[in-house]
Amino acid sequence: MSRVPLPYGKRLLDLFRNPKNLGRMEDATVSAVAGSPACGDMIAIYLKINNDEVIEKATFESYGCAANIATASISTEMVKGKKLEDAWKIGWKQVADAVGDLPSVKFHCGILSVGAVRRAIREFYKKKDEKPSWLPDELSLEEKHALEEEELVKALSKRVRTFSEKARGKKE
């Protein structure tokens, strides 16, 4: 259990203080969430997609650390104006590079925001009951990671609670 001062970069700090594309989008075509409050990391992505399958508008909400807020914000910047096929191709490394100076322990924040974007894109096609050829059947690394983190923390949180309650002799 170590603690390091996180040498966040200037860009990350600027995005934390003044995030772009912040807020719930009431008229979103599709939205998706990755992470959970129990993880301490949760990102919601809202996309407005036009008939040409171009992302006209992208916004986010974030419950999490400064890196989480910054990577979510930059992800929305990066997918805005892109065709869904091109937006899908943006991976967590590009997000991390765009933030600059993202500490390695915070890579998972970038992964989570890409995971949320890709979940939203999948949801879009699911709703349309379509599946373009470029959309893989298997979950991408980012989607898988988001799912693993959610499940791991769920299990961990349950285990810790069960342990504490058992130790106290309580049944809940």
Add this chain to the structure above:
Amino acid sequence: MTKSVEDLIKAHDGLEKEVYLDLENSSPVPNEIVEAMLPYFSENAYGNPTVTHKLGWMAYETIQKASQRIANYIGASSAEEINFAPSETEANNLALIGTAQANKGKGKRIVISEIEPLSVDFSSNILKRLGFQVSKVPVNGEGFIELEKLSSVVDEKTVLVSFALVNHEIGTIEPIKEAVEIVKKRHPEVLFHTDASDAYGKIPIDVDKLGVDLMTLSSNKILGPRGIGALYVRDGVDVQRLLEGQIGTQKLWPGVENTPLIIGFLKASELAFKDFDTNVAHMRRLRDRLMNEIPGRITGTILNGPRGTKRAPDNVNISFLRCEGEALTIELSLKGVYVSSGSACTRLLLQPSHVLTAIGRRFEEAHGSVLMKVTRYHTNEDIEYVLKVVPQAVERLRGISPTER
């Protein structure tokens, strides 16, 4: 300095006010204490206390006197019972591992609680690897050790029980006297250690009244310099050294005694105990203002730990729901208020503070926790400023959050 850290620090330029409340993790050392230490670096008693010359004897005398003074503050009978060690961490390692190892002939079982500081908790892991059985006694929702569970885990194979006198995160003042009675009644030979780092200088302490055999003290927790702490070991109790080397006046810790730091620790103790009642009343007043007025100014808070006289006078620990602690420490830092959090994010882990989960906080509640400690130097103006900026910081982060409002 790396460029990015320079930028981070620069982002704080032009702060209206600064209030340091992260006394859990480190403290500033008041000038009075620094000034008391300075002569011992180069003018006075800088010799090695075990060597037979004037500067050595001066050092010997200085360390003896300091030990005696510190012994007096905790009601110990002799200077020899005070063993200086580099910090709370080392003293706790020595108390756990050194005591268990020295007494393993009597049994290989130790008992701690679920909310001990990491230096106790992790030392118990080392003992596990050395073949000891470790039992952890649970605590209730306010962090009080469940005494009724204690007697069932202590047996004739138990060599050591270790419970902190004051919890470092949530300020719970534990019923150590009662715990000692239960333990000794069950088996008189069990040794009892208490980490009193968060109690020393904040609540009255007497090793005889408590009935403990070992007690950890820390300089940095009372505004003294870091790098020095002590382990009180009752006369006749066996403890094995963890390190080997030249043994001087400190039988349990080899190496040349650090006289300037010992003087700093002593001076910090003197200042904490001088006007003790006034200092404690002052801290308690500021603590209660934060504890009562923060929830009055913002919704969705949970106080972690008890209220009133059973809480350390300096400790405030509040969970802000729908708000993540690491982001909150940064947001507050940018406003000049320095605190820490039990969030997993500040610890590079998925799991938040073990203390908060042990008192029944859900992960999402623990992630939003903020720990603040006040000192006798904080003012009402400091608290006003904190009360102003904390709600602003929490509101902004909640405004970003997707969790239900």
